Amino acid sequence: MSKSTIDDVAALAGVARTTVSRVLNNQPNVRAEVRDKVLHAVAQLGYRVNLQARQLAGKKALRFVLVHASDFDSEPNSYFSSALELGATRAAARLGAQLITHFVNQNDPHAARQILAQAADDHCNGVILTPPFADDPVLLRALAAQDCRVVGIAAGPESQLLVETIGIDEVRAGYDMAAHLLAQGHRAFGFIKGPAQHRSAEGRYDGFLAALAEAGIAGQAVQAERGNFTFRSGLDCAQRLLGPDRTITALVCANDDMAAGALLAAHKAGLRIPQDIAITGFDDTPVSEIVWPPLTTIHQPLRRMGERAVERLAQLAGSGAPDPAVPPLHEIVPHHLVPRDSSGLAAQ
Amino acid sequence: MSKSTIDDVAALAGVARTTVSRVLNNQPNVRAEVRDKVLHAVAQLGYRVNLQARQLAGKKALRFVLVHASDFDSEPNSYFSSALELGATRAAARLGAQLITHFVNQNDPHAARQILAQAADDHCNGVILTPPFADDPVLLRALAAQDCRVVGIAAGPESQLLVETIGIDEVRAGYDMAAHLLAQGHRAFGFIKGPAQHRSAEGRYDGFLAALAEAGIAGQAVQAERGNFTFRSGLDCAQRLLGPDRTITALVCANDDMAAGALLAAHKAGLRIPQDIAITGFDDTPVSEIVWPPLTTIHQPLRRMGERAVERLAQLAGSGAPDPAVPPLHEIVPHHLVPRDSSGLAAQ
DNA sequence: GGAACAATTGGAAGCGCTTCCAATTTATTG
DNA sequence: CAATAAATTGGAAGCGCTTCCAATTGTTCC
16 A cells, blocks of 8 residues: 555545645634544545655745753763754654754853744744753743744753643652662662752652652651762762761762762772662763663653654644643653662661 | 756756756766766756655655664664764755664674665665674675675774775874873873774774884883773773782773773772873763763764765765775774873873 | 625646656667 | 667656635625
8 A cells, every 4th residue: 555645635535635735734714524524534544744745845844943052162972962862853854854953052141042043043943942941931931932832851840831841750750769779778868969950850859858758768867969960079979978977878869970970989988889888870871881880770761852852843833823721731751760780788 | 046956957058857867866878978068057056956856756765774783682872873873864864865773782693684684674775884793794795795885984994995984093093192191201001902803993002002112112011901892891901900010100991981990990099090090081972071080082073974974875875886996985084182181291 | 685705615836856758869780 | 871779868747745826605794
């Protein structure tokens, strides 16, 4: 069975090709009854538009912009952005959409303005934002005012009310990590958080505390430090937590890089991992498999998230203007705990 | 000035559209004189085919397959493969080509057969291979016999004679690293090599020795160990090299992961980096910026390499069957040394 | 009830290209 | 040199879709 065309649909629905086209493109002036008939025929034939033909016929291709935060004025060398973009590009290729990637220096005071300008210049149908940009409500609103659909990746709860978002259930992930360590007999915990602006990562801590509370462990029993997601900050925080008067047996870090730093602190302090101290990360980036011992962590499906972001944007673009009555959707992608050797049974 | 079309070219060249199409697609039955005229018109107008139209008119799209080596039966979580694929996908999107990615378990004894089958199934116009597959001459020949063009990435010298290849000048890179350390006053070196099968990485060691020889330092003075590119092996090898009777002041590792392992060994041995021991990596993967101190390393433009691989394949596909008289081209992409804090002036 | 209008629907052109087939030119051969 | 084959060129039909414009149908209002 070869691909069916718009004419097949038209024939089956008993209407003209033009009408099918109108239905397909959400255009007005089609009776509901006819629209249904067409949609029905589409479903029956498994019809899908041929993007080549559509574009050739003059329809502008979908254009999306993916904005990465960078610490410099160049493309970041990070796995996070690579994996996300890889997923997004795959989806874009599949959907025949164009994906433009920009790197914006997050330390630049004009970063937001720059993003707005790029979105306008590229005359795009949608923007994909990652933290910290995805957590900037002013930027989010400005983009919306610019008639530009936005999907935020790993955005915090505030952003989830403003724009479409995609992310793991951060709270649940924190909960799962706590449950894993509790099951191994740990009762005294350290936690290295990320920067407060990174809203979604805060959820990890909340979920972690929730699980502890369920197990009858008070939040005060947790020694929390605040890092900035870098190896160096993980090292520093962990050194404070793992001094000679250490009481904790497990140290949870809000991302893998900090966990790798904590690992070094533990090694330096002469502690055995996981016998003396269990250390866990978050994200399951390659570093978690590289270090020794390999990190127990929470896998975050970055490629999948990038894919979904583009798919969502494509769908939004096809469905016309946003309906202010419908709140934006927060899509949760599944995470899972990856147990490796950096955690194990707590010492008696 | 709007895009010119095939008819513009035809008009300018004074031929029919059909003839232009023939020239564009390298088809026979065009007089050399006419062909030149057309090509000239193409150049003059800056004409580029519209891929949408071409595909709509029935021409099959270019299909390339990118094969990654994996250690499991799943997609590897590595930066190397992500960055390469990202570059390849970007290029494919730009050229309107289709890129299919496969992950093949390199431990599977049938890996080669699997790749051949996939290349055949996908009915593709070309395959991009990475190590270790790019260094398998049997596979390379079989693929060629299957009428499938191959580009090898970071392939060894043997493969460079068999198929088109892309990579950095590994020998020169090794040389550069030695020069960097020599300039900092280091005279006694350790070197952690990769597995012998990884042919291109061997070049790094050769270049390194060459620079030492130029500086009047004998190869025997270098304490070489062989790792397998993992953090763990770097840790183990470094522990042997950095014992109490250590004589070296600089330790060069053939990739970043092993250097990260060596870093841990040094920390454990109570050595200061780089004051007591300089440690360097290779590849400039994200781990090199994550560890402490950040690694001096050689940057390898992975995304660019992926891009070029697709571009080369597209070019090959457009130029008909391979000419056995013309040897395959080995394309060198520029590398550069990234000095960071893990290397510094040698102690007196 | 019919004029004036708005809401629907369909017809047909054409986006830029490949490719089949027929027309033309050139080379080959008895 | 005519007859035949081979190489070269051009004409025209679509590929699957959007969109302009005309035709049709349904509504409204005096």
